[in-house]
Amino acid sequence: MKAIASAALLTLGFATFAATTASAQDISAGERSWNKCRACHQIGEGAKNLVGPHLNGLFGRHTGAVEGYSYSAANKGADITWDEAVFAEYIKDPRAKIPGTKMIFAGIKNDKEIADLTAFLKQFGKDGKKS
Structure with a gap:
């Protein structure tokens, strides 16, 4: 019985490790994908608006809501709240x-x-700090 319990715990521990590792790999891949965005956007502590707005706290934010960024009328009027699907x-x-x-x-x-990019972006809160 102890052998079965030990095997179950070992399997559970491996599954948890694999899930954690997969998540870290996704974020790492997302960071590489972020390179496509960084010419126009910043993220993280001290991020500023460039050609595009900073992306701190993107998920849950409404379109056209970053202070100090000059949005198009289309973006201001889009009435979208950013979530993963959108x-x-x-x-x-x-x-x-x-x-x-x-x-x-x-x-x-x-x-x-x-x-992967979504996982990377979701790390950053409104203040640019990683959660």
Whole structure:
């Protein structure tokens, strides 16, 4: 009985380790994907608006809401709250999701890459600190 319990705990421990490792790998892959964004956006402590707004605290934020950034009328009027599904749709083709947006980006079409980028972005709170 002890051998079965030990095996179960070992299996559970490995599953937890694998899930944690997979998550870290996703964030790491998302950070590499972030390189496609960093020419126009910043994230993290001290992030500033560039060609595009900073992306701290993106998820849960309303479109057109970053103070000090000059949004297009289309973005201001989009009435979207960013969540994972909306971001995934947007990042595939920004101009299809928000016609008239100033964002000029070909998009990221790969769902795995979008999920990885989302995991990376979700680390950063409104203050730019990693959670």
